[in-house]
Amino acid sequence: MRMDFCASHRFFSAEETDELANTLDQLVDDWANTTLGWSGPWRGVYMDAETEKKAKLTAMHDLHLYSEAWCRAVTNRNLVDAVSQLIGPNVELHHTTMHIKPPETGHLFPMHQDHPFYEHEDGRYIDVLIHLDDTNEVNGEIRFLAGSHKQGALIHIRETEKGSCSPHLPTDIYKLEDSVPVPAKRGDVVCFSIHTIHGSYLNRSNKARRLVRLGYRDPHNVQTAGQSLGRPGLLVAGYRQRREGEDLLKMG
Numbered sequence: 001m002r003m004d005f006c007a008s009h010r011f012f013s014a015e016e017t018d019e020l021a022n023t024l025d026q027l028v029d030d031w032a033n034t035t036l037g038w039s040g041p042w043r044g045v046y047m048d049a050e051t052e053k054k055a056k057l058t059a060m061h062d063l064h065l066y067s068e069a070w071c072r073a074v075t076n077r078n079l080v081d082a083v084s085q086l087i088g089p090n091v092e093l094h095h096t097t098m099h100i101k102p103p104e105t106g107h108l109f110p111m112h113q114d115h116p117f118y119e120h121e122d123g124r125y126i127d128v129l130i131h132l133d134d135t136n137e138v139n140g141e142i143r144f145l146a147g148s149h150k151q152g153a154l155i156h157i158r159e160t161e162k163g164s165c166s167p168h169l170p171t172d173i174y175k176l177e178d179s180v181p182v183p184a185k186r187g188d189v190v191c192f193s194i195h196t197i198h199g200s201y202l203n204r205s206n207k208a209r210r211l212v213r214l215g216y217r218d219p220h221n222v223q224t225a226g227q228s229l230g231r232p233g234l235l236v237a238g239y240r241q242r243r244e245g246e247d248l249l250k251m252g
């Protein structure tokens with residue numbers, strides 16, 4: 001699998017994808033939250049006032065702790081082997097996160113790296129998007145800035161005069177219109193680096209656009225801040241090599 005700035009592939013059969021999609025819908029009914037999503041001045045740049053009030057995101061973390069189908073997905077042998085080719089041989093699952101753009105005004109993502117959301121010491125970290133719907137320019141397919149992972153971790157805007165906001169890159173320098181669309185089919189998997197700059201437009205279709213992000217890292221790539229800091233994850237490929245003086249994992 002070639003990794004320039006992102007790579008796309010199929011790992012799940014139609015039946016497996018149906019099961020994942022149905023379970024996702026159940027998780028939405030039972031557990032997920034629908035909110036305004038990310039905050040920040042970028043909302044006024046990309047949306048008029050009326051759309052901005054309506055734009056929402058349905059999200060939840062760690063689906064694999066709630067569903068056996070998603071637990072099987074994160075340990076899918078072919079998927080894990082592919083991630084292992086990119087950052088292996090040793091691979092640890094860090095998180096899973098559902099992103100659903102509701103119909104008509106489903107949440108836009110300004111250009112950003114994922115690094116500020118779960119900071120790690122180096123680039124041995126791969127994000128994997130599992131698509132549960134076909135994506136295109138109408139429902140807001142994922143878009144990448146080609147070659148951007150080579151810049152490493154960038155400083156993001158996190159504060160405005162109104163207080164803190166969701167990390168994002170300056171909209172006058174990093175523009176959605178300069179990014180490369182990566183439309184996908186239901187069941188497709190798209191992989192990219194924690195340092196790849198990406199974003200997506202609003203969902204303007206009359207159906208939800210559903211995907212789940214899986215984060216995998218080299219177990220020696222130490223997390224320094226953000227989502228699930230300090231929590232050990234499943235070792236899905238290889239072995240957790242013990243470093244000089246390293247203690248056993250702390251689970252609590």
Ligand SMILES: O=C(O)CCC(=O)C(=O)O
Pocket residue numbers: 099109114140141142198199200211213
């Ligand atoms: O769901 C999307 O369109 C964007 C997702 C995203 O930005 C992310 O997973 O970091």
